[in-house]
Amino acid sequence: VKVKLWGTRGSIPAPGPETIRYGGNTSCVGVTLSDGSLLALDAGTGIRCLGLALPEEPTRLHILLTHLHLDHIQGLVFFAPAFRPQTEIVIWGPASPEASLRDRIARYVSAPLSPVEVRELPCDVSFRHCPETEWEIGSARIRAASVAHRGPTLGYRIDDGDSSLTYIPDHEPALGADIDELEEDWISGFALAQDTSLLIHDGQYTDAEYPGHVGWGHSALGHTLSFARRTGARRTVLFHHDPLHSDDLLDEVADEAGRRWAELGGDSAAVELGAERTEYELPARAAAPAPATPA
Amino acid sequence: VRRKSGRFWAALEWGTKVSFVTQRPLELILARNLMSALSTPAFLVDEGGLLVFYNEAAGMLLGKRFEELGAVGPLEWGSLFGPFDENGEPIPYDELPLVTAVRAGRPAHAELTVRSTDGAQHEVEVSALPILTAHGSQGAIAVFWPSQAKDKGAAAL
Secondary structure, three states: OEEEEEEOEOOOOOOOHHHOOOOOOEOEEEEEOOOOOEEEEOOOOHHHHHHHHOOOOOOEEEEEOOOOOHHHOOOHHHOHHHHOOOOEEEEEEOOOOOOOHHHHHHOOOOOOOOOOOHHHOOOEEEEEEOOOOOEEEOOEEEEEEEOOOOOOOEEEEEEEOOEEEEEEOOOOOOOOOOOOOOOHHHOOOHHHHOOOOEEEEEOOEOOOOHHHHOOOOOOEHHHHHHHHHHHOOOOEEEEOEOOOOOHHHHHHHHHHHHHHHHHOOOOHHHEEEOOOOOEEEOOOOOOOOOOOOOO | OEOOOOEEEEEOOOOOEEEEEOOOOHHHHHHHHHHHOOOOOEEEEEOOOOEEEEOHHHHHHHOOOHHHHOOEOHHHHHHHHOOEOOOOOEOOHHHOHHHHHHHHOOOEEEEEEEEOOOOOEEEEEEEEEEEEEOOEEEEEEEEEEEOOOOOHHHHOO
16 A cells, blocks of 8 residues: 655745745645555645546546635545546545535535536545444445544544554644543544554644644644554654744744654654655554553 | 443454454534533433433433443433423323333434432433434434422432
């Protein structure tokens, strides 16, 4: 299973000389399953570059949306494969009592916000609400579950063979709760991330910034480390970087993350900050275990 | 086999055992987090009517913290704390506001008496709200208020 980060920024694109190394595109992760099936996790502006990297031959692609905030769907109308008739795209996302997934996405993919309408897309596109139970795409079993964020929001777990990828880019599990103290089944997103090979998780704020952003739906570094430790994630990638965070600041956060993870008993190299175009190949078997939960 | 921690154990084909956690619905998680921050006694039941959490204020009313008691079913709850009607008779489980909220999916209100672990009785008003989601009922929340004129002990909370 191959994973590639195409957009790691949160909230709004943040291009510029200060963000060249970690990237300025918003959330998008490309996944190639062991049978060759293609997934895109979210469709932020990073999906534009993912689309340019795909071959022009007939393609079937699944886009798994965590939620419909603009930074997770903004790249849809600039996704080149959507403008090829030979492409089949299945878009998965959270259900809402208010309107169908198609209708909610069409609010963005329509005038005056967009030059094209959903019905005008040349590709074969369909929309599906994620089921409550596990389902299959290609060689993978997919699980979606609601997680703590603002509005209907999902996290995903993708199991393919012995590898697993957990993707929870917008998540505030520590809202009104102490992750270190809660029972496992009371931690938002726990089941999705338990013992996962690779956890891609919200790490938008520093611990010092978080008190000014309580309830905004995102995590501080300390929350993400606690979540990773409690769930036993083998490797953790902090994601959804704040648009105000420069490369230099993110380097400092990365150093701090590794140091704190090591203090918890883990391998400092098992925690890193997501950078655009970084690729991961998931191991067939889990390697370094996460730090044990203190008694 | 269900364990108290919420973990389940499953045997794989080759005989090794792994455990996995059954996740509480997000709506219950958020409700618990909110209740933990309230100074009003509040109770949380799941979609099956099992009491899965009450907050510190409720623990003060009952004389026992939730961490000491753990999740309990209605029969055990009834034997420990009641509740009772104005004549001191136990209120049938099916008539409790929380049960109405879970089963009928509508708010319910009642005045009743609960007994704390020291034997003191507290007259309270209870309002229960269903937790309805796109996937149906996930449980209910009940908030207790002391009946102002009748219960000095609870009013001191």
